[in-house]
Amino acid sequence: MLAIxxxxxxxxxxxxxxxxxxxxxxxYYENADYVVxxxxxxxxxxxxxxxxxxNPPEKTKWTLDNLPCFPEKFEFKLKKDQNGKTDDxxxxxxxxxxxxxxxxxxxxxxNAGDSDREGEIIVRxxxxxxxxxxxxxYRLWLPDQTPQTVAKGIKEMKSDSVYDNLAKExxxxxxxxxxxxxxxxxxxxxxxxxxxxxxxxxxxxxxxxYDRDNEIKNFKPETYYALVSKAxxxxxxxxLVSKYKFSxxxxxxxxxxxxxxxxxxxxxxxxxxKKEVVSAGKLYSLTKLQNHxxxxxxxxxxxxxxxxxxxxxxxxISYPRTNSEYLATNEKNKFKKIIGxxxxxxxxxxxxxxxxxxxxxxxESHSALxxxxxxxxxxxxxxxxxxxxxxxxxxxxxxxxxxxCVAAKTEINVSLGGKEDYKLKGSVIVTAGWTKYDxxxxxDKILPDLKVGxxxxxxxxxxxxxxAPPKHYTIxxxxxxxxxxxxxxKTPQDGDEEEYKAIFKGLELGTEATRTGIIDNAKKSGxxxxxxxxxxIENNGTFLIEQLLDMNISMDKYKTSELGQALKKVYHGDxxxxxxxxxxxxxxKRVFDSDQSGGTGFxxxxxxxxxxCGKAVLRGRYSYACEDYKKNxxxxxxxxxxxxxxxxxxxxxxxxxxxxDKLKFVSKAGKPFEARLKLDENGKVVFxxx
Ligand SMILES: [Zn+2]
Numbered sequence: 040m041l042a043i044x045x046x047x048x049x050x051x052x053x054x055x056x057x058x059x060x061x062x063x064x065x066x067y068y069e070n071a072d073y074v075v076x077x078x079x080x081x082x083x084x085x086x087x088x089x090x091x092x093x094n095p096p097e098k099t100k101w102t103l104d105n106l107p108c109f110p111e112k113f114e115f116k117l118k119k120d121q122n123g124k125t126d127d128x129x130x131x132x133x134x135x136x137x138x139x140x141x142x143x144x145x146x147x148x149x150n151a152g153d154s155d156r157e158g159e160i161i162v163r164x165x166x167x168x169x170x171x172x173x174x175x176x177y178r179l180w181l182p183d184q185t186p187q188t189v190a191k192g193i194k195e196m197k198s199d200s201v202y203d204n205l206a207k208e209x210x211x212x213x214x215x216x217x218x219x220x221x222x223x224x225x226x227x228x229x230x231x232x233x234x235x236x237x238x239x240x241x242x243x244x245x246x247x248x249y250d251r252d253n254e255i256k257n258f259k260p261e262t263y264y265a266l267v268s269k270a271x272x273x274x275x276x277x278x279l280v281s282k283y284k285f286s287x288x289x290x291x292x293x294x295x296x297x298x299x300x301x302x303x304x305x306x307x308x309x310x311x312x313k314k315e316v317v318s319a320g321k322l323y324s325l326t327k328l329q330n331h332x333x334x335x336x337x338x339x340x341x342x343x344x345x346x347x348x349x350x351x352x353x354x355x356i357s358y359p360r361t362n363s364e365y366l367a368t369n370e371k372n373k374f375k376k377i378i379g380x381x382x383x384x385x386x387x388x389x390x391x392x393x394x395x396x397x398x399x400x401x402x403e404s405h406s407a408l409x410x411x412x413x414x415x416x417x418x419x420x421x422x423x424x425x426x427x428x429x430x431x432x433x434x435x436x437x438x439x440x441x442x443x444c445v446a447a448k449t450e451i452n453v454s455l456g457g458k459e460d461y462k463l464k465g466s467v468i469v470t471a472g473w474t475k476y477d478x479x480x481x482x483d484k485i486l487p488d489l490k491v492g493x494x495x496x497x498x499x500x501x502x503x504x505x506x507a508p509p510k511h512y513t514i515x516x517x518x519x520x521x522x523x524x525x526x527x528x529k530t531p532q533d534g535d536e537e538e539y540k541a542i543f544k545g546l547e548l549g550t551e552a553t554r555t556g557i558i559d560n561a562k563k564s565g566x567x568x569x570x571x572x573x574x575x576i577e578n579n580g581t582f583l584i585e586q587l588l589d590m591n592i593s594m595d596k597y598k599t600s601e602l603g604q605a606l607k608k609v610y611h612g613d614x615x616x617x618x619x620x621x622x623x624x625x626x627x628k629r630v631f632d633s634d635q636s637g638g639t640g641f642x643x644x645x646x647x648x649x650x651x652c653g654k655a656v657l658r659g660r661y662s663y664a665c666e667d668y669k670k671n672x673x674x675x676x677x678x679x680x681x682x683x684x685x686x687x688x689x690x691x692x693x694x695x696x697x698x699x700d701k702l703k704f705v706s707k708a709g710k711p712f713e714a715r716l717k718l719d720e721n722g723k724v725v726f727x728x729x
Pocket of ligand 1: 649650651652653654665666667668672673674
């Protein structure tokens with residue numbers, strides 16, 4: 040008898056469907072060969088700092104005394120509910136798991152956590168805490184949750200020890216993020232008087248958006264003159280743009296240059312026309328799917344992931360938190376069958392055995408997102424579910440489309456008196472191919488029918504243009520940055536080799552599995568906001584980043600990426616859990632040491648002069664207050680008011696200029712509003728709605 044522990048009830052149900060013929064009991068299913076039970080995701084969490092102490096102080100009072108905390112051995116406890124009380128549901132289910140694992144007729148145990156790092160340790164923790172005598176443990180590793188795949192997976196189970204390194208990476212990740220999160224969150228919060236959520240990945244994400252928005256805010260557009268010719272030749276307007284540019288005060292020079300250029304003759308010196316096969320996009324990884332849905336439907340990432348997760352739990356799509364756009368070669372037979380099924384529904388697709396589709400070297404643990412054997416009726420899905428499913432389905436059909444997409448491409452070279460060359464490009468789709476299923480690629484306009492030797496009319500004029508500021512991050516551009524934070528955005532990528540190398544080395548910030556949740560957290564904490572598909576920094580985010588900079592907590596992309604790479608090394612067996620954890624400890628120690636040496640303390644900072652008595656206004660833990668406060672002066676105002684942390688720079692502006700920039704507040708009734716803070720004639724801080 041094998042006891043299978045699924046990560047979630049939904050997975051347990053799908054496993055039961057794959058086994059067939061099981062009886063539902065209280066908290067598990069059973070037949071002659073198997074019992075199947077489940078966790079609710081994480082049943083265990085790491086100890087809090089106070090749990091490691093013999094005489095813990097009251098938990099609600101954070102103090103610098105017990106920081107930094109580096110436990111000798113990390114301990115786990117059953118997860119508590121939101122109020123820190125025993126969670127009866129968790130306790131009861133763990134009781135069921137314990138009883139089943141220790142039943143004498145249960146001879147082996149199956150780890151059926153989700154097929155990833157987190158799932159591996161969720162179930163391992165249950166087994167480690169429950170099992171009283173040694174029993175063999177196997178791993179059920181599922182690319183999707185259809186009954187066919189479950190049945191096949193059970194037949195091919197390997198020992199769970201095959202996944203030891205994955206588990207080690209999982210524990211490293213858990214310990215490192217605890218060390219950072221707990222120590223630095225408490226430290227920053229105590230120092231600033233405001234709850235600041237500090238985490239290994241959340242900070243560089245907020246920092247990226249903060250930096251970009253500052254760049255935009257400080258951008259000064261420059262005017263320049265471009266030399267552009269728009270003239271009709273053979274009935275079509277042809278635009279030529281010179282590579283020469285002139286600055287704002289060189290208009291006369293630009294005009295003279297145009298006169299000289301217009302005196303020259305423009306001749307077609309070369310023409311290439313060819314038909315070219317246009318390939319479909321690649322299958323979707325989670326990020327690429329989220330990028331597409333964000334761009335096209337303005338769907339936030341947590342929404343697209345939640346829907347993909349539901350489609351996966353219903354068996355309609357493969358494992359969603361994948362970072363690959365390729366398929367595993369050992370799944371070829373499965374895809375042959377799925378393609379056959381889809382073809383029977385009337386789609387013109389065919390199995391293709393190509394390296395651009397099946398490539399094990401670009402897969403870490405899961406294939407790209409695909410449909411499964413189980414193809415839903417449209418009516419079985421909600422609108423959003425249909426949107427997500429059909430994006431995956433259509434891309435799959437495009438990749439395996441029987442008919443090729445062919446475009447006619449023309450390239451014409453125009454020489455202006457032998458002094459400057461211009462390339463004109465045009466293309467048009469001749470055979471639709473995969474574009475029937477998955478949106479046509481951008482095509483250039485059609486070019487007029489020109490031959491070598493033809494003369495082109497020119498009429499160059501200076502055209503006033505402005506340099507453009509950088510763009511705010513969108514779902515897509517932020518994801519691209521996080522996937523490879525060290526790539527220069529301006530240089531085009533050379534194939535996808537570089538991207539996969541970056542992922543496999545762990546250069547990325549966060550992972551496919553964690554990024555969505557962390558970005559959502561940053562939104563919920565009011566650090567950033569998402570409007571349509573564009574991210575903006577919020578006052579709380581500015582406050583967070585500026586505080587951390589003040590406290591010398593760098594947590595930049597380099598540090599985060601360094602730890603990400605350490606996790607990969609643990610996964611590959613090139614580093615121990617302890618070594619990776621020590622790296623995090625070193626960095627945290629550095630922060631605390633630099634504080635001891637007197638560097639960056641900051642309550643007590645002078646932010647300006649008191650409008651009432653002219654003495655210094657100092658930063659306190661919770662307020663900015665006159666140094667004579669409570670003695671001879673009563674000037675003070677809160678750092679945090681109505682959901683807004685007033686940044687120090689704004690407080691200085693208030694004292695200097697008498698008012699702040701517009702800040703975002705939330706009324707007591709929960710309604711957001713914008714206002715400035717200003718000093719009234721009595722030196723009192725009041726809202727200014729103008
Ligand atoms: Zn005063």
